Amino acid sequence: MLAYIIRRIFILIPTLLGVSILVFFMLHITPGDPAELLLGERATEEALVELREHLGLNEPLYVQYGMFLKRLMKGDLGETIWTRQKVWTEVKHRFPATIELTLAALCIACFFGIIFGIISATKQYSIFDYVSMIGALAGVSMPIFWLGLIFMLIFSLNLGWLPISGRLSVDIDLEVITNFYILDAVLTRNWAALKDAAWHLIMPAVTLSTIPMAIVARMTRSAMLEVLRQDYIKTAKAKGLSNFTVTFKHALRNALIPVVTTVGLQFGVALGGAILTETIFAWPGVGKWMYDAVMQRDYMVIQGGTLFIAAVFVVINLCVDVLYAVINPRISVQ
Amino acid sequence: MTKEKAQKNPFDRHPMLEQLSQLWRNKTAVVGLVIITVFMLTAVFAPLLSPHDPLEVSLYDQIKPPVWHEKGTWKNILGTDDLGRDTLSRIIHGARVSLAVAIISVGIAFVFGVLLGSISGYYKGGIDSIIMRIMDIILAFPYLLLAIVVVAYLGPSLENAMMAIGITYIPRFARIVRGSVLEECEKDYVMAARSIGAKNWRIIFLAILPNCMGPLIVQTTLSMASAILDAAALSFLGLGAQPPTPEWGGMIAMSRGLILRASWVMTFPGIAILLAVIGFNLLGDGLRDALDPRLRD
Numbered sequence: 001m002l003a004y005i006i007r008r009i010f011i012l013i014p015t016l017l018g019v020s021i022l023v024f025f026m027l028h029i030t031p032g033d034p035a036e037l038l039l040g041e042r043a044t045e046e047a048l049v050e051l052r053e054h055l056g057l058n059e060p061l062y063v064q065y066g067m068f069l070k071r072l073m074k075g076d077l078g079e080t081i082w083t084r085q086k087v088w089t090e091v092k093h094r095f096p097a098t099i100e101l102t103l104a105a106l107c108i109a110c111f112f113g114i115i116f117g118i119i120s121a122t123k124q125y126s127i128f129d130y131v132s133m134i135g136a137l138a139g140v141s142m143p144i145f146w147l148g149l150i151f152m153l154i155f156s157l158n159l160g161w162l163p164i165s166g167r168l169s170v171d172i173d174l175e176v177i178t179n180f181y182i183l184d185a186v187l188t189r190n191w192a193a194l195k196d197a198a199w200h201l202i203m204p205a206v207t208l209s210t211i212p213m214a215i216v217a218r219m220t221r222s223a224m225l226e227v228l229r230q231d232y233i234k235t236a237k238a239k240g241l242s243n244f245t246v247t248f249k250h251a252l253r254n255a256l257i258p259v260v261t262t263v264g265l266q267f268g269v270a271l272g273g274a275i276l277t278e279t280i281f282a283w284p285g286v287g288k289w290m291y292d293a294v295m296q297r298d299y300m301v302i303q304g305g306t307l308f309i310a311a312v313f314v315v316i317n318l319c320v321d322v323l324y325a326v327i328n329p330r331i332s333v334q
Numbered sequence: 335m336t337k338e339k340a341q342k343n344p345f346d347r348h349p350m351l352e353q354l355s356q357l358w359r360n361k362t363a364v365v366g367l368v369i370i371t372v373f374m375l376t377a378v379f380a381p382l383l384s385p386h387d388p389l390e391v392s393l394y395d396q397i398k399p400p401v402w403h404e405k406g407t408w409k410n411i412l413g414t415d416d417l418g419r420d421t422l423s424r425i426i427h428g429a430r431v432s433l434a435v436a437i438i439s440v441g442i443a444f445v446f447g448v449l450l451g452s453i454s455g456y457y458k459g460g461i462d463s464i465i466m467r468i469m470d471i472i473l474a475f476p477y478l479l480l481a482i483v484v485v486a487y488l489g490p491s492l493e494n495a496m497m498a499i500g501i502t503y504i505p506r507f508a509r510i511v512r513g514s515v516l517e518e519c520e521k522d523y524v525m526a527a528r529s530i531g532a533k534n535w536r537i538i539f540l541a542i543l544p545n546c547m548g549p550l551i552v553q554t555t556l557s558m559a560s561a562i563l564d565a566a567a568l569s570f571l572g573l574g575a576q577p578p579t580p581e582w583g584g585m586i587a588m589s590r591g592l593i594l595r596a597s598w599v600m601t602f603p604g605i606a607i608l609l610a611v612i613g614f615n616l617l618g619d620g621l622r623d624a625l626d627p628r629l630r631d
Contacts, residue, residue, distance in 0.1 A: 014467055015467065015470045015471055015474050016474075018467060018468070018470070018471035018474075019471055019474050019475075022471055023483075026483065026484070026487050027487065030487045030488065137612060137615060137616065138608065138612065140615060141559065141563070141608055141611035141612040141615050142608060142611075143563055143566050143567065143570075143583070143586075143604055143607045143608065143611075145566075145567060145570045145583075145586065146570075146586050146600070146603075146604030146607065146608075147604075149586065149590065149593060149600055149604075150600075150601070150604065152593070153593055153594075153597050153600075157593065157594055268476045268477075269476060269477055271476045271479075272475075272476030272477045272478040272479045273478065275478065275479065275482065275571075276478075276567055276570070276571070279571065290479075290482075291482075291571060294482060294486040294571075294573070295572070297486075299486075299487075302483060302486055302487075306475070306479065306483050309475070309476060309479060310474050310475050310476075310479075313474060313475065313476050314474045
């Protein structure tokens with residue numbers, strides 16, 4: 001197993017290198033002078049010269065890439081153009097918000113997706129099955145940015161149940177330790193902040209969970225149907241075990257193997273979808289930050305943020321593969 | 335198998351007809367096909383169908399509600415936006431944009447994906463590794479992020495959005511084709527084609543690829559669904575179609591400011607996106623059942 005993991009990590013290196021090359025050269029294959037692209041058309045000649053000097057834009061491309069890679073190894077993603085902050089510091093500051101949102105969405109997606117999937121499979125061709133599978137179809141086809149706005153209209157503006165945007169109300173004080181607000185509130189035993197943070201989290205998380213939930217429900221249903229046809233399920237039933245035991249102890253365990261992979265892959269999908277969700281709900285995470293950077297044409301942020309998210313995504317996919325090998329003894333680790 | 339059965343029955347149908355009739359029996363596929371046909375016809379006959387010019391600004395008809403609302407009129411069945419433009423006409427013309435984007439971006443992905451995938455699967459070895467590593471690099475970005483970044487560099491426009499979506503979809507096609515080609519290459523007919531001296535490109539395009547069409551058609555249909563979603567998302571973020579182009583995602587973005595005063599301006603384009611995507615997803619699922627029993631879930 002260890003050898004397998006190590007080899008997988010080695011395969012990861014060329015991919016990450018490729019990602020860095022792609023991200024680096026994107027700035028340089030774009031027509032026009034990179035310095036002018038970075039600073040905008042109205043930049044003064046001095047500023048352009050200074051930036052070229054600062055970023056080494058006068059060097060040949062391969063030297064520039066070498067410098068870029070060297071800085072990357074030290075964890076230096078460069079500086080933002082407008083605010084001159086370290087990109088890495090900014091990412092570190094915002095990433096917990098994105099993870100909090102994504103994890104909440106995935107938990108919602110798994111919980112409801114698996115439950116709907118199980119009921120659909122055990123009651124195949126029932127009304128419940130049809131309704132939940134139509135719901136799943138609508139879920140995978142959903143433009144989530146639109147759904148988010150509809151939720152906002154219904155639950156915030158018309159009913160006034162949920163806050164419209166942000167992570168925390170202005171009048172709530174919270175001592176920030178990890179920047180995961182839910183966790184911080186629990187750590188500091190600040191129950192008012194916990195309630196407020198959870199309240200703010202619900203709508204964006206549910207919006208983001210739509211597509212993964214639909215996919216998990218479909219996957220669970222088909223995996224359960226497959227398992228329920230197996231002989232050992234008949235044996236278990238013939239032994240006189242209750243339906244509940246057969247479904248949850250015998251069938252679900254094996255049906256969950258492909259579901260786990262699906263959930264893992266959905267994590268990356270949700271990270272991408274977070275750009276839309278965070279933008280709509282003004283959620284101060286990496287997604288909204290990158291969207292703002294695209295709007296302000298801050299290419300250093302786009303570059304750094306893209307590299308960071310791609311690296312996280314690749315590592316998550318690796319973990320999913322390893323987890324899959326761990327939980328599925330039938331896959332020989334070769 | 336008995337001798338009689340092994341003989342070809344003259345009334346046996348061509349396998350393609352068999353698959354078509356199977357598709358016809360599949361209710362979900364038929365529903366999907368109907369939805370797509372409606373959208374296609376809407377797109378083609380948009381100028382004839384739409385009651386108004388989608389770009390026509392009418393200052394006296396600003397923010398009119400739909401017809402069933404007490405203040406609604408038959409003049410603007412689905413109401414108007416803040417510039418007095420007719421929502422229904424804009425949605426009808428939006429079908430053109432969305433379908434065109436889906437067809438072109440998936441077309442780009444299809445052509446390059448099939449080309450790279452068949453080269454990879456047919457020649458194997460070093461070139462296969464290189465192509466597949468490049469595909470891995472594209473897949474190392476979460477969906478939509480790469481498209482956003484590409485458009486951010488190239489500049490926001492519908493053409494760049496199509497290209498960006500096309501690029502991000504190449505690996506799905508390349509992987510499917512590579513897998514199928516690898517499998518088909520082992521079969522006797524490829525050996526036969528080789529032994530009569532057929533050229534490589536002839537074997538790939540005329541012998542192997544027609545046998546890989548099943549999964550490819552399924553993937554194309556499902557990709558059309560996600561291309562419509564992604565294009566709408568890019569336009570919503572201001573990176574795709576630019577105003578005043580009537581595009582569904584862009585319409586939703588424009589109407590965000592009207593969310594309280596005129597929620598219908600935002601509601602209908604969303605429903606249009608949802609329906610179109612459902613149509614392609616239904617057809618894709620149906621095609622998968624009919625054409626590719628291996629992929630059936």
